[in-house]
Amino acid sequence: MIRIAIPNKGRLRAPTLRLLARIGLTTPDNGDQDRGLTVVTADRRYQLLSVNARDVPTFVDRGAADVAITGTDLLEESGRPLEVAEPLGFGRSRLVLAVPERSGARGAEDLAPGTRVATSMPRLARGYFESIGRSVEIVTLSGAVEAAPAIGIADAILDLVETGATLRSNGLREVATVREVEAAAIVRAGLVGTDRERVDELLLALRSVVRADRSRYLMANVPAALLPELSSLLPGVGGPTVLPLLGREDWVAIHAVVDASAVNGIVAVLKIRGATGILVTPLERLVAA
Helix, strand or coil: CEEEEEECCCCCHHHHHHHHHHCCCCCCCCCCCCCCCEEECCCCCEEEEEECHHHHHHHHHCCCCCEEEEEHHHHHHHCCCCCEEEECCCCCEEEEEEEECCCCCCCHHHCCCCCEEEECCHHHHHHHHHHCCCCCEEEECCCCHHHCCCCCCCCEEEEEECCCHHHHHCCEEEEEEEEEECEEEEECCCCCHHHHHHHHHHHHHHHHHHHHHCEEEEEEEEEHHHHHHHHHHCCCCCCCEEEEECCEEEEEEEEEEEEHHHHHHHHHHHHHCCCEEEEEEECCCCCCC
């Protein structure tokens, strides 16, 4: 069986299980198993290894897992020579430098030499400050990083944020973004034969779901005379599909896959151009050439 390492808890756990379920990798008890145990999927082709999130890259690097889903921050923090095989589009956040509201710092360059910076990612923190030529003291914590300045053990923090609400509730404000973070699939080096084929099959399935989430399927009836103009508006996958309307030689039906972020604008243009029967639906999978 192909072994897949996933976080046993934390912000990536639930969306990871949902993603795997969408490609058919369900567990007999819907993922509510003891997180310290390995579980075989219902089709008995894959084994899920629920491990500490920080240990996920190590499991892959050491050959205990063939594939893993983890955050790009944890992958970089591990220092393991592994590459991202597939960005997954969820778990997006930012690793930021933040200081107390009372601080006069407006950027990382304003931190005085010896400033104490609390973080749960010391490797990334050291790399960042070395890259900008600032000498600081790294205070390594395993949790509650945002509380460090309030209790007096640090002057600033380097931590993950999604909305920034936690920072604000602790009297902190961002002064720099170190990097963007998201969930990703990583693969063990040296896979060959059937194992490599099975892993590639898994990655293709994951990729198709990620692409589908970023796209929508759009259908509309439009005057045939507008096709040259609408072809550039609706590129689709290799171009829009155009079908004749029964009994209407001057009208056609167009079907296209469009970027989800562009749907509102496209629908507005179609409506202005006289399109009717406009329908937008989500996609389950999208396997592009």
